Amino acid sequence: MSAKKTPDIVIGRLPLYLRVLNQLWEEGRTTTNSQELGERLGLSAAQIRKDLSHFGGFGKYGAGYEVAYLREQLRRILHLNRVWPVVLVGAGNLGRALADYPGFRENGFEIVAVFDNDPQKIGLALAGLTVQDVAWLEAVIIEKGIQIAILAVPARVAQAVADRLIAAGIRAILNYTPARLKTPPDVRVQDIDPVARLQHMAYYLE
Amino acid sequence: MSAKKTPDIVIGRLPLYLRVLNQLWEEGRTTTNSQELGERLGLSAAQIRKDLSHFGGFGKYGAGYEVAYLREQLRRILHLNRVWPVVLVGAGNLGRALADYPGFRENGFEIVAVFDNDPQKIGLALAGLTVQDVAWLEAVIIEKGIQIAILAVPARVAQAVADRLIAAGIRAILNYTPARLKTPPDVRVQDIDPVARLQHMAYYLE
DNA sequence: TAGATTGTTAATCGATTAACAATC
DNA sequence: TAGATTGTTAATCGATTAACAATC
The missing domain is CATH 1.10.10.10 (Winged helix-like DNA-binding domain superfamily/Winged helix DNA-binding domain)
Known part of the structure; x- marks a missing residue:
């Protein structure tokens, strides 16, 4: 049926x-x-x-x-007839590279907020944005109705941050951490795991 | 049989x-x-x-x-009972973030050389290495017998660089560009394609 | 031995390929 | 119309799951 x-x-x-x-x-x-x-x-x-x-x-x-x-x-x-707002959590080396990458915007995704918990990083200018205190994560997601997050935080806090993202309304997470996130069935996760990819290929090498 | x-x-x-x-x-x-x-x-x-x-x-x-x-x-x-030497091509934002990422070394892969073609970048210190002119790419790969490369160059030159890598002996490429690389069957490629991953997830969003 | 969990075989499920009728 | 290529059905292939004998 x-x-x-x-x-x-x-x-x-x-x-x-x-x-x-x-x-x-x-x-x-x-x-x-x-x-x-x-x-x-x-x-x-x-x-x-x-x-x-x-x-x-x-x-x-x-x-x-x-x-x-x-x-x-x-x-x-694919629902790409619009620009999807995205939050980026984590302003370390990787997060900064991602914030600067123009390919997201060119293909339908715009990073509209960047968060970190490091006082040294909060306030930094990054690709036209200012790094915000992660304390405001929920407020921004809810206010802007954002559904997509990019997670570029240390692995040990990945699950805790993901839980907060989901509670605030995020429904899709691009996960740059090696953590295997536990999420409800209506939340999509895609893992970017370069180490696992290298290990996969190493099998075929001698 | x-x-x-x-x-x-x-x-x-x-x-x-x-x-x-x-x-x-x-x-x-x-x-x-x-x-x-x-x-x-x-x-x-x-x-x-x-x-x-x-x-x-x-x-x-x-x-x-x-x-x-x-x-x-x-x-x-998986052949991880050793450390695999890896070359990184491209010292832009992404390449620098990858060079600084400790997870590769911690899991069996050590970046031993970084290349770029930009005179502004050649000579820069990066995670204990010096960015080298991409002209020396083949020489280094051959001399050190390296089989794995990380490709973090602009998409338009990805295929040309991949061809050089393969000709020099590279057998596994972690491809951070959106280009679909044409490679012989004995060369493994793994694509890291965050935009495609976001687009995949967008299908499920409203 | 009884209980537990493996390793493997058989059954099921799902994805890819091949073939071709539909049709512009 | 003849030629070309789609959209779809049927056949094949491969991966996952279920079941259970093996065995510590």
Whole structure:
């Protein structure tokens, strides 16, 4: 009875499709097809078509896909037809690099507040923002209705900070700490874990 | 006839198992079992046992696993019984944050050289190293026999730098750029793509 | 021995690929 | 129309889960 949910693994590929479409767009291309997309992504043409079919028919029989149209549809599906405000917690080396990174804003995410608990860092200017005392975390999230957080704090405080974020209304966390966060089912977490990635690759080396 | 290769998806979970074992070790625990590991990792006990079974029997019937022993075995399997030298290419905001991050060294990977092509950055001291001209990239990789690189350069030069790395002998690349690198089959690439991760999560937000 | 937990086999589930009718 | 490529169905492949004999 209930419609089958689109698999999460499919959702995870859509941002990759979108990036390739952005590239094609910048190259001035107006149409493409599942074979070309597959080649650029290292996936099969069949998978591209299957993935897209979860959301409807975006192509033209015999002619492929219009770059601008498919790009727009993917942006709509992923809820990227707006800029999402994001809070960044942690203004250490990594947090500062993230605050300065223009790629977030260019792709739909704007860091609108940065927090730290270190008095040495509070008040610092960072990418046009001022580092705020983490004491105001909840107040800012609630006032601005923010749903997305980037977590770049020491691992030992990661869970405690995540709990506060979630209590204040955060529903998606980009987790740069190696901690495995315990979160309710309606909160999404994506781990950025470079050490685990290196260890994974080391298996194949001699 | 040929033994079935352990699935890559299993290899990718071993670093997570290792991290939990390190935690248990630090907590002074001497034994654990598949159920506890599963709980800490958010996986089923059956999966833990199945994954480990690809490499042999590490547990004791009725008693679970010895933390120290299993940890050691995972380190051996992942080739972490040594420190892997790593080159870092790109000394921008992100590259500098990565150079300063102690987690690599603590978990088996030591950045031994940092490169950039910006004369303003060449010569800078960075985490005990001096930023070198990227012209010397091949010479250093070959001389030191380095197999792992971290790529933190602008996206537009990512493929060209990757080609040079591979030609010099690099066999694993931790790719911090959004470029989809084209590499031969014997070169491993792991992408760190925070924007794609945020876009993935945005799908579930309203 | 009885109790507990592993390691492994079989069953289930889900994702990818192949094939092709639909159709522009 | 003929040619091309989609969207979808069916077949294959692979991963996870469940169940239980093995065994300490």
